[in-house]
Amino acid sequence: MxxxxxxxxxxxxxxxxxxxxxxxxxxxxxxxxxxxxxxxxxTTAVFKWTTDLCENIGTYNPKKYSEEELKNTYDLWFTFSGIALETNSNAHYVEDIEKLNIYKLMSEYMEKKSLYNRKIVATSFWNKIKAEKLQELEDEYQLRKITIEAYSNPLVLLNNKYTEYCSEYANVLSGNDTIQLLKSWYKLIEQEKSKNGSPEKFMERFHEKYYSKDRLIYAKIELMTYGWWNCGNSKIKRVNNDGTLEREFNRLFIDVKTECDEP
Missing domain, CATH: 1.20.5 (Single alpha-helices involved in coiled-coils or other helix-helix interfaces)
Known part of the structure; x- marks a missing residue:
């Protein structure tokens, strides 16, 4: 027991x-x-990006935003800076006119516009920049489209958002007064000559065109490019790239390390 x-x-x-x-x-x-x-x-994560002369590494909190959002925001700031579209809308010589392709322009526009559907860091600042960049793209597309169309149908210059600012060129290019066309051309040439580093050679090239059999075509080409286009392009509101975008992008990171080459 x-x-x-x-x-x-x-x-x-x-x-x-x-x-x-x-x-x-x-x-x-x-x-x-x-x-x-x-x-x-x-836990933190790192994101790498380049600027003109520098390599950058930023440490960030992945709970706030993803690597993809940072990449798309970087593209919005840096990759998409400068002109919005690259398809040529102006001719410099008579033979260039037939090379202008409105369908190529439309294709590039749709492709570039689709890039703005990508998800970015959704702060009020970057959402505002995205909206401004989209408007810039839209304005430049409309100006390029009108300019290409005007080579075959100059009447399109008379009824668009740029007409009131550039009426001098819109009226003479859409009209049938060849004397006024040549006068406007010469006036424009005198303005451009004052800004040229070699005015004598500049005037030599002008006289070659002026006394050629295609002088009326050259008058239209140069009034379109240096008159109408430059005037309309100056009215497009561009996103100011004065360093603010770079500073705001850097603020997304806990820490940023930068290595730059000598200029």
């Missing part, structure tokens, strides 16, 4: 010890899980 009682007591003691060891293991596992969560909450 004593042996049986002793065996029961020993068995109970062993079971108690095993349970305590299991509980201790569970506490250790639980502690390790908690420690991992703490580490994850402090």
């Amino acid at each position: 004593r042996k049986i009682t002793l065996i029961i007591i020993i068995s109970f003691f062993v079971l108690c010890c095993v349970d305590k060891e299991k509980n201790a293991e569970n506490k250790i596992v639980s502690f390790k899980k908690s420690d991992t969560i703490t580490v994850n909450s402090n």
